[in-house]
Structures are given as structure tokens and as C-alpha cells.
Amino acid sequence: MRRTVPWLALLAAAAALPLVSGDPTITYLATTAAIYVVVGTGLNIMFGYTGQVSLGQGALVAVGAYATGILMADHGWTFWAAAPVAVVVTAGAGTLMALPAFRLSSWYIALVTLGAAMAVRSLLVEFEGLTGGWSGLVGIPRPSFGSRELGERDVLWMVLVVNVVLFVMVRNIVGSRLGRGMMAVRDAPEMARSVGVGPARMKLFAFACGGATAGMGGALLAVHHGLVTPDDFTLDFSILFLLVVIIGGAARLAGPVIGTLLFFALPELLTGLAEWRGLIYGAALLVLMVYAPQGIAGGWDKLRARRRKGRAPAATPATGAAEDTAEDVAEDAAEVGPPRGEPLGVELSGVRKSFGGVHALQGIDLTIEPGKVHAIVGPNGSGKTTLLNVISRLLRQDAGRVLLGAEDVSRATAERLARRGVARVFQTPRLLGASSLRDNVLLGAYARERAGGPATVLRLPRARRERAELVLEADRLLAGHGLARRAEEEAAALPHGEQRLLEVARALMARPRLLLMDEPAAGLTPRELEALGRLIRAIRDAGTTVVLVEHHIELVANVADVVTVLDRGRLVTSGAPEEALGDARVVELYLGAPA
Numbered sequence: 001m002r003r004t005v006p007w008l009a010l011l012a013a014a015a016a017l018p019l020v021s022g023d024p025t026i027t028y029l030a031t032t033a034a035i036y037v038v039v040g041t042g043l044n045i046m047f048g049y050t051g052q053v054s055l056g057q058g059a060l061v062a063v064g065a066y067a068t069g070i071l072m073a074d075h076g077w078t079f080w081a082a083a084p085v086a087v088v089v090t091a092g093a094g095t096l097m098a099l100p101a102f103r104l105s106s107w108y109i110a111l112v113t114l115g116a117a118m119a120v121r122s123l124l125v126e127f128e129g130l131t132g133g134w135s136g137l138v139g140i141p142r143p144s145f146g147s148r149e150l151g152e153r154d155v156l157w158m159v160l161v162v163n164v165v166l167f168v169m170v171r172n173i174v175g176s177r178l179g180r181g182m183m184a185v186r187d188a189p190e191m192a193r194s195v196g197v198g199p200a201r202m203k204l205f206a207f208a209c210g211g212a213t214a215g216m217g218g219a220l221l222a223v224h225h226g227l228v229t230p231d232d233f234t235l236d237f238s239i240l241f242l243l244v245v246i247i248g249g250a251a252r253l254a255g256p257v258i259g260t261l262l263f264f265a266l267p268e269l270l271t272g273l274a275e276w277r278g279l280i281y282g283a284a285l286l287v288l289m290v291y292a293p294q295g296i297a298g299g300w301d302k303l304r305a306r307r308r309k310g311r312a313p314a315a316t317p318a319t320g321a322a323e324d325t326a327e328d329v330a331e332d333a334a335e336v337g338p339p340r341g342e343p344l345g346v347e348l349s350g351v352r353k354s355f356g357g358v359h360a361l362q363g364i365d366l367t368i369e370p371g372k373v374h375a376i377v378g379p380n381g382s383g384k385t386t387l388l389n390v391i392s393r394l395l396r397q398d399a400g401r402v403l404l405g406a407e408d409v410s411r412a413t414a415e416r417l418a419r420r421g422v423a424r425v426f427q428t429p430r431l432l433g434a435s436s437l438r439d440n441v442l443l444g445a446y447a448r449e450r451a452g453g454p455a456t457v458l459r460l461p462r463a464r465r466e467r468a469e470l471v472l473e474a475d476r477l478l479a480g481h482g483l484a485r486r487a488e489e490e491a492a493a494l495p496h497g498e499q500r501l502l503e504v505a506r507a508l509m510a511r512p513r514l515l516l517m518d519e520p521a522a523g524l525t526p527r528e529l530e531a532l533g534r535l536i537r538a539i540r541d542a543g544t545t546v547v548l549v550e551h552h553i554e555l556v557a558n559v560a561d562v563v564t565v566l567d568r569g570r571l572v573t574s575g576a577p578e579e580a581l582g583d584a585r586v587v588e589l590y591l592g593a594p595a
């Protein structure tokens, strides 16, 4: 909130200017700008937070504007009845646009949405009977209360109220489980699935939000202008919103406000510079992308973070931090709370997986007992990560069966497994780089958070209570890893070793019944390694099954109850650590054939 106060003050000042000036041109421009902020805010959810590029936002605004215009001008509906219908219709159109997003990467989606924008404009011209063709729809009345029609300033007030409501809702969304889920889809889709986020549902939700807000913007634009024509919705108009979000700061709440003020309102006011506008904005965009790719709000946040760091007392020496970690980890891990249920075992039979001609798994039969630390070792490329991916359902096996507890999960999704209590630590940390450490840990609780969509969006007491409890738990976990003081810092700023610990904290936040760890020891200092060993044992003692893929044999020998050795996709041996690691075939694998 502290971050958004200055921007809210700026917005209030911008809103107050037309309200005190009394100049109708300024009121008109301010209303248009405030409507653009509504549309930009929706696009920020889609693009900024969920990573779905849309060049078709202007077309969705057109759908909202025409729906409102047709219902009001041709059918005599009131604005209060027409606008909600326009919002629903446009949210539906936005959702349709999302369908290709399930299969395509973001830049292809940009092309699809661009195509949609062109198609909508043609349809507006073609369906002349409904839309008025090139002449458009005229005579759209202003909204009225009873017999009193709203004036220009009233419409501005109305748009500002819509903005404030939207701002609060979006703030609630992005600070919640939903927001973290969106950012996970944007930054690391596999990790998102492993914590229980369904990328397809999340993209659909984002497109529906973007559609609904564009529909609202369209409805407001229709009554603000009093007429709509195809020329209002050119491709430039669609691109404008993307630029507004990028320039203002994608994934920053204030981004669309700043972007609109700079990209739309300022040049409208400085009419003397009209001829130079293209040049000035092209150059500004280039400079911004080079020096502040996170946009103005993002650049400002970075600057403040740097200044705060400069002012902060000298950081505790690394050894001090490590001591915190080593001392606290085991104890705090126990404090995290018990797993969500009984520990889960896994049974694999005849599991095969190939990538083209590479046979990564060649018929694996393996039982992982519940409540044990089961290590999987083997040379590079022996299929360890593939095995973890098959167990966690990030990969589907070509043949064979996977049982989780008593349940056959051979066809289940990773999201479903996360809901059953399976958590995952990746070989290279997959984090929300631009989010705080605390938010990264909170993401781990995604599959066990209970507050539903409405409670979250409106931040009802139930959602607030749940959040407060989870924040306490996340902070305890961060403290357990010696990261408490950095809870609010960006995850991307952490050194590699601490990023790994952060991933472990995120996985523990799920209170997993089965924890899959892929080389958690890589890149850790000896002290961190010691702490990790203690932590793994504490996790097992708390009642979680741990599957540990690891090259660090000393760690494996220290913590594992069972060791399985793989080589070239086949199981070499499986048993107690001293037995398995002492097996002549395993010694040969690691040390080479005896001379």
C-alpha cells in the first residue's frame, strides 16, 4: 500500500484538475483518459500479471461500445441495464480470444489477438443493419437517474468511481492466491502446475478479466462520446493500450495510470508538440525499454529499492546468516506444522519414457515407501529428473503405471497431484523473480488455500483471516532459512544458494505429504548443506515422504533411508544406503571400471 499511495495522490490530483478547472475540453479529455485507465488495468491483468500479450484490446472495447450503443440507441435500454450486458458479452469475447492461448506461446497469441482486432473491425462495417456500417451508431444517450440525465462532469465522476472500485479489486486479486497463480503462469508454467495452478484456467480467468474491463471501458466510451464508428477502433487504438501498460509499468498497479497520463493525456494537452509526437514517443519508448524495461512505475520501484539498500545498515556477514540458518532450520521445520495428511508412497511399474530416440526411462519398477527419505542417484543423463517429472505428472509416461498411495495417477495432472499433497523443488530454482520472498513462499500454499474467488476479490474477513495465518506461517519458514530480514525483497536479487532455500521454503508451505527434491544441494555452501541435511530429516520426521534426486553422495549417505541407483534409464539397484552405494556396479559407475 505504501508504494501505491503516491500514485493514488497523483491520480487524485489528475482527477481534481478537470473537476476544478470547469473547462469542458479538459473534462472531456480527462474522462477519455480515465476510461483508458479502466481498459489498461484489465490489460495489465492479462499481460502484466499473466504474461498474455494482447493486441486486440481495442476490438474488445469496440464490442462493449457497440453492445451498449445498440441496446441504448436502438432498443431504448438504460445504461444501467446495457452496461452489465456489454461487460458480460465482452468478457465472453475475451474468453474466446483466449482459446488459442492454451496452445500457443505469448507472441503467437499477440498475432491471434491482432487478427481478432482486424476481424472485429471488418464485422462492424459488414453488419451494417446492426452496427450502422461506416457511419456507426449515433444518438447514444447519456446515462440518467430517473428523469435526470448525467452531465459531462457526472460522467467523469462515474468513470473515476469505476476506476477506484477496479483498482481495489485488482489490488486484492494480485495480492492473493489468484495473483500469485497468474504470476506463476507468467514466470514459470511448470512450477505453476507443480504448486496446483492450472495454467489454462488461469489464462481463461485473465482473458475474461481483460474482456470484462474492456467491455466496461467500451460501455463508458459509448455514453461519453454519444456515438461510435469503426474509425474509433483502429489498430492504433488496440496497440495504444499495450503501450500504455508497458510504458507505465506492466504488473504494477499504478502502471496503466502513469502510462495513460504520459501516453495519452500529456500529448493531448501539449497540442503544440502534436507534429513531433510520433518522434518523441518513439524515442521515449526506446530509451525506456533500454533503461527501465519494467516501465516507469517499475523503474521508480527499483530506484527506491536501491536507495533503501544504500541507507540500510551493513548487511550481516554471510557467515552470520549461515549460522542463523544452521541453528534454526531443523527446529523451525518442525514448527511449520504437520503435513496435510498421512505420508504418501509411490509405486511405479514398467514406466517408460523416450524423447525421440533417447530412451530416458526403460521400464522402471520401483516402490517408494511412505514416510522415508528415498534418494535417487546416478550419472548425468541417467533419467533421474525424468523420473521425478513422471511422478509429479509434469511428464506423461509412454507406458507403465504410477500409483500415488492407493490411487492410480497414471493419467492425472500435476495440478491434481499438488492438491493431493505433492510438492516439488526444481533442479534450477523456479521463482517469481519480481515478487517478494514472502509472496514466493505463500505461492506454495496455493493448493491448500480455501478462500474462494469472491471472498478474495472483495477481501472478505474469511480471506483476510486466512491470509494473515498464512503470512505468519510463511514468515516462520523464511526465518527458519535465515531469510526473515529479506522477506520483502525481490527473489531475483537473492544469491543462487538462497534461491534454492527459498524454493524449499515454498515447497514446505504446501505442507506436503510427498516432497520431490531435484538436486537441492547444488551450489550450497558447506554450512547450508549441513542445514539442508538437518532439514530433510526434520521433514521426514514430521511425516512427509521425501524423494531426493542428488549427486552429493555424502548428503545422500547422511539422510537417505533407501537409495535407488539409475543408469541410462534402468534401475541398477535399490536398498539401504550402505548396501546400494557399496554395490560394485555403483562404485564402477561413479569411479569407472577397475583397472
Ligand SMILES: Nc1ncnc2c1ncn2[C@@H]1O[C@H](COP(=O)(O)OP(=O)(O)OP(=O)(O)O)[C@@H](O)[C@H]1O
Pocket (backbone or CB within 6 Å): 355, 358, 359, 360, 378, 379, 380, 381, 382, 383, 384, 385, 386, 387
Ligand atoms: N525434454 C527433453 N527432450 C529431449 N531429451 C530429454 C528431455 N529431457 C531429458 N532428456 C534426455 O533424457 C535423458 C535423461 O535426462 P534426465 O534429465 O532425466 O537425466 P538426469 O539423470 O536427471 O541427469 P542430470 O543428473 O544431468 O540432471 C538425457 O539423455 C536427456 O538429454
